[in-house]
Amino acid sequence: MYEIDPSRTDLIEEFDQNPGGPHSPELALVVNRLRLMPMEERIIIVCTKRHVEWTLAKMPKVRGAKLEYYDDLVFDDYYAATKKVFRIRWQAVTGVAPA
Amino acid sequence: MKKIIGYGSAWTVMPGDTLNVMVSTYGPDRFRANLVRVICGNDDPDLDIYREEEIAAPFAGEYPGRDQLTVAGSYVTIPSSPLMTGLGSFTVQAWVFPTTPEKGAQGLIANWDDATASGFALTIDDSGAAAMRLGDGSGGTVEVTTGKSLAKRRWHLVSAAYDAAAAALTVSQDFIGPQFEASTSASATGAVGFTPAMGSAQPLIMAAMPATHPAGRPGASHFFNGKLDRPRLVGSALNLADSAALGWDALPHERDTSVVAAWDFSRDIGGATVIDAGPNGLHGRVVNLPSRAVKGFNWSGTEQNWRHAPQEYGAIHFHDDDLYDAEWDTDFSYEIPADLRSGVYAVRLRADDDEWYVTFFVRPPRGTATAKLAFLASTATYMAYSNIQWTWQEHFGEVAECYWTTMEPGEVFLQEHAEYGLSTYDTHSDGSGVRYASRLRPVSQMGPKTAPVWNINADTHILGWLEERGIEYDVITDEDLHNEGVALLEQYSAVVTGAHPEYYTTPMWDGLRTYLARGGRMAYLGGNGFIWRCAMSDAMPGVIELRRAEDGIRYRDEEPGEYYMEFNGEYGGLWRRLGMAPQALCGVGTVAVGFDVSGYYIRKEASFDARAGFIFEGIGDDEVIGNFGFFAGGASGTEIDAADPMLGTPPHTLILATSEGHSANTMIVPDEIGLNHSAMGGDQNPDVRADMTFFETPGGGAVFSVGSIAWPGSLPHNGYDNNVSRVSENVLRRFVDDAPFAMPDG
Ligand SMILES: [Fe+2]
Numbered sequence: 033m034y035e036i037d038p039s040r041t042d043l044i045e046e047f048d049q050n051p052g053g054p055h056s057p058e059l060a061l062v063v064n065r066l067r068l069m070p071m072e073e074r075i076i077i078v079c080t081k082r083h084v085e086w087t088l089a090k091m092p093k094v095r096g097a098k099l100e101y102y103d104d105l106v107f108d109d110y111y112a113a114t115k116k117v118f119r120i121r122w123q124a125v126t127g128v129a130p131a
Numbered sequence: 132m133k134k135i136i137g138y139g140s141a142w143t144v145m146p147g148d149t150l151n152v153m154v155s156t157y158g159p160d161r162f163r164a165n166l167v168r169v170i171c172g173n174d175d176p177d178l179d180i181y182r183e184e185e186i187a188a189p190f191a192g193e194y195p196g197r198d199q200l201t202v203a204g205s206y207v208t209i210p211s212s213p214l215m216t217g218l219g220s221f222t223v224q225a226w227v228f229p230t231t232p233e234k235g236a237q238g239l240i241a242n243w244d245d246a247t248a249s250g251f252a253l254t255i256d257d258s259g260a261a262a263m264r265l266g267d268g269s270g271g272t273v274e275v276t277t278g279k280s281l282a283k284r285r286w287h288l289v290s291a292a293y294d295a296a297a298a299a300l301t302v303s304q305d306f307i308g309p310q311f312e313a314s315t316s317a318s319a320t321g322a323v324g325f326t327p328a329m330g331s332a333q334p335l336i337m338a339a340m341p342a343t344h345p346a347g348r349p350g351a352s353h354f355f356n357g358k359l360d361r362p363r364l365v366g367s368a369l370n371l372a373d374s375a376a377l378g379w380d381a382l383p384h385e386r387d388t389s390v391v392a393a394w395d396f397s398r399d400i401g402g403a404t405v406i407d408a409g410p411n412g413l414h415g416r417v418v419n420l421p422s423r424a425v426k427g428f429n430w431s432g433t434e435q436n437w438r439h440a441p442q443e444y445g446a447i448h449f450h451d452d453d454l455y456d457a458e459w460d461t462d463f464s465y466e467i468p469a470d471l472r473s474g475v476y477a478v479r480l481r482a483d484d485d486e487w488y489v490t491f492f493v494r495p496p497r498g499t500a501t502a503k504l505a506f507l508a509s510t511a512t513y514m515a516y517s518n519i520q521w522t523w524q525e526h527f528g529e530v531a532e533c534y535w536t537t538m539e540p541g542e543v544f545l546q547e548h549a550e551y552g553l554s555t556y557d558t559h560s561d562g563s564g565v566r567y568a569s570r571l572r573p574v575s576q577m578g579p580k581t582a583p584v585w586n587i588n589a590d591t592h593i594l595g596w597l598e599e600r601g602i603e604y605d606v607i608t609d610e611d612l613h614n615e616g617v618a619l620l621e622q623y624s625a626v627v628t629g630a631h632p633e634y635y636t637t638p639m640w641d642g643l644r645t646y647l648a649r650g651g652r653m654a655y656l657g658g659n660g661f662i663w664r665c666a667m668s669d670a671m672p673g674v675i676e677l678r679r680a681e682d683g684i685r686y687r688d689e690e691p692g693e694y695y696m697e698f699n700g701e702y703g704g705l706w707r708r709l710g711m712a713p714q715a716l717c718g719v720g721t722v723a724v725g726f727d728v729s730g731y732y733i734r735k736e737a738s739f740d741a742r743a744g745f746i747f748e749g750i751g752d753d754e755v756i757g758n759f760g761f762f763a764g765g766a767s768g769t770e771i772d773a774a775d776p777m778l779g780t781p782p783h784t785l786i787l788a789t790s791e792g793h794s795a796n797t798m799i800v801p802d803e804i805g806l807n808h809s810a811m812g813g814d815q816n817p818d819v820r821a822d823m824t825f826f827e828t829p830g831g832g833a834v835f836s837v838g839s840i841a842w843p844g845s846l847p848h849n850g851y852d853n854n855v856s857r858v859s860e861n862v863l864r865r866f867v868d869d870a871p872f873a874m875p876d877g
Contacts, residue, residue: 096548117535
């Protein structure tokens with residue numbers, strides 16, 4: 033299985049340049065790895081005000097349960113929210129916090 | 132996050148009909164209701180194309196808000212009878228296939244009244260074991276449990292016998308098929324220190340426990356996940372051997388004259404009634420659409436079609452998240468006035484800073500038309516997708532959609548309120564696939580200003596464009612087509628589809644084909660159309676049934692042996708697998724799906740054929756078509772279709788244009804491949820493409836297809852002035868001209 037090399041910070045920069053994709057083959061592997069984290073460990077994006085505000089949240093384990101919001105991780109730009117999700121998951125998967 | 136939600140009694144109405152509107156508020160004690168005509172529902176601020184038009188209606192005004200109760204979970208209810216409440220010694224039994232024995236207490240067969248502790252309740256207890264409860268009528272109970280958990284997804288005969296003379300209660304579970312697995316068979320007997328009070332005022336409930344909800348509404352709780360088969364009630368205490376013999380006997384009342392009831396779920400499959408085949412006729416009904424036409428405990432595998440061996444399909448599969456009709460109280464009604472033009476409308480509900488649209492379709496009175504063109508709203512597909520939760524509940528959802536899970540307020544609401552049920556894309560809490568999806572409940576995506584832009588909201592790109600270009604249209608729906616067939620379509624010179632007419636019943640399919648053969652015209656301005664055969668039911672209106680048999684993008688696996696639909700006995704699955712691929716109806720059929728990048732169309736030689744001249748008027752010979760648009764930047768994308776003569780594309784079909792520019796993540800669909808390989812994506816696989824096609828029919832009709840869900844999302848580009856708009860308008864203007872089309876070489 034593909035594992036992320038945390039020294040490849042160039043891939044973080046590449047993601048920042050074009051967070052919406054499509055990505056280079058190497059970055060696509062990284063992105064897929066981060067998108068295949070266990071469901072219950074995923075930080076996701078919630079649109080908290082249509083077209084205006086996005087807040088990061090943790091997905092609950094079961095249906096019917098409330099989401100857990102990170103009120104300090106609120107964005108007025110969707111791609112800024114995706115960049116934060118990318119970084120949080122990168123750290124979760126590699127154990128290394130991106131700069 | 133949501134403060135107001137609602138739904139209507141119908142999705143399609145005509146002048147004179149009455150629409151009942153049901154509303155629930157979460158918090159606000161007042162709400163406001165207004166009628167609007169929906170013109171374009173995409174409220175992306177960068178596009179500035181959103182349009183709704185407020186229209187005066189008698190119901191407009193302020194209303195008191197309230198929280199209306201919704202309870203999901205399917206069960207059987209049988210009216211109480213003196214034959215149950217007058218029992219002395221008795222036996223109750225059923226074949227039980229639990230799918231979540233670990234879930235906690237679940238009712239199996241109960242005539243139990245909790246308030247007085249009277250009646251009986253055969254249950255699965257907290258430890259997953261079969262258990263039986265009796266009461267003394269004044270709060271005292273005795274419960275006997277086998278003490279051993281039932282095996283998950285295995286059949287057991289569960290029996291409980293109360294012997295009045297011995298003052299003893301025995302409960303047993305018999306594991307069927309212990310050849311390869313440890314048996315979970317067990318039984319236990321306990322003393323009953325009182326004369327049981329059998330006079331429960333509650334109905335007899337199967338697959339749940341009787342419950343009374345607020346305001347005295349009868350219902351159920353403690354829902355069972357799994358299958359029941361041959362539930363029976365016998366007026367004597369059977370020993371274990373006699374109970375087993377009875378359980379295997381198809382005609383128990385012939386064996387034992389004390390049989391009170393022998394319910395046979397194989398009778399009236401497709402209906403809502405539950406038949407008691409025993410001597411007393413204690414019939415009942417199912418609530419909330421459990422799955423019927425499912426394999427019974429005695430399924431042998433020799434038959435796959437329940438109609439050929441109904442006696443082996445005598446089970447019902449119940450789920451604690453099944454929902455048919457939310458059964459809310461009506462807040463107000465609207466009689467559709469005679470002068471309300473056909474169109475897409477909504478009751479706009481507002482409370483505090485939140486809003487919700489109860490969307491409905493107004494068609495002209497039956498047998499009449501008010502335009503030459505009909506927009507055929509894909510209500511079967513809207514239903515199939517209703518309250519879809521797959522994208523954020525599936526491990527591979529993000530890599531399928533090529534996105535980071537992003538939930539809209541309506542989706543958060545569904546996640547936090549499991550009682551609003553699931554779509555045919557989802558999986559029940561016990562892991563089995565969802566087969567039914569109903570519109571008789573709030574549906575979060577069914578309106579303007581919803582995201583992701585899909586189904587009705589995506590289709591309003593077409594409505595907004597028709598309005599902008601001054602093309603008159605009526606609105607009709609899949610349900611109308613299902614009910615009235617070709618006669619509905621024959622009111623019109625041409626039909627334009629939505630972006631995604633995916634689900635078709637057989638009457639819809641036949642009606643549309645007949646219409647086109649008789650000279651009708653269809654502009655299929657979408658993709659992934661005419662894919663799945665679904666069913667609707669007269670007995671249970673407002674719901675579609677789907678069995679995702681064999682193949683296709685199924686999102687979930689279908690249960691083997693259960694590919695034939697309950698509603699009508701038809702074989703479910705892809706139309707392609709039934710020998711009638713979409714290519715034979717509209718020229719193209721789905722080949723690929725991908726969401727990160729959309730492509731564009733390049734004209735082919737056939738587009739210069741004189742037969743296609745009208746389509747390309749005003750389009751340059753080398754002009755790239757649709758390299759812009761709302762869906763990932765192009766007109767060819769999300770789900771795309773191509774021609775295939777082997778699958779029935781008519782030989783005289785012109786392949787006018789073909790798409791290019793697809794990404795690695797736009798991959799060939801399962802229906803198209805015999806194996807996975809290393810060139811599945813649009814960056815390498817030449818089969819990943821949309822074909823734009825045109826053909827005439829001998830009756831003077833014609834069919835134009837673009838084979839792409841993204842196409843209508845390109846219509847609004849540049850103030851609706853672009854070549855996707857131009858091509859579409861060229862086609863519709865000619866299609867509403869009654870001059871017949873001629874076959875080539877005709
Ligand atoms: Fe679809």
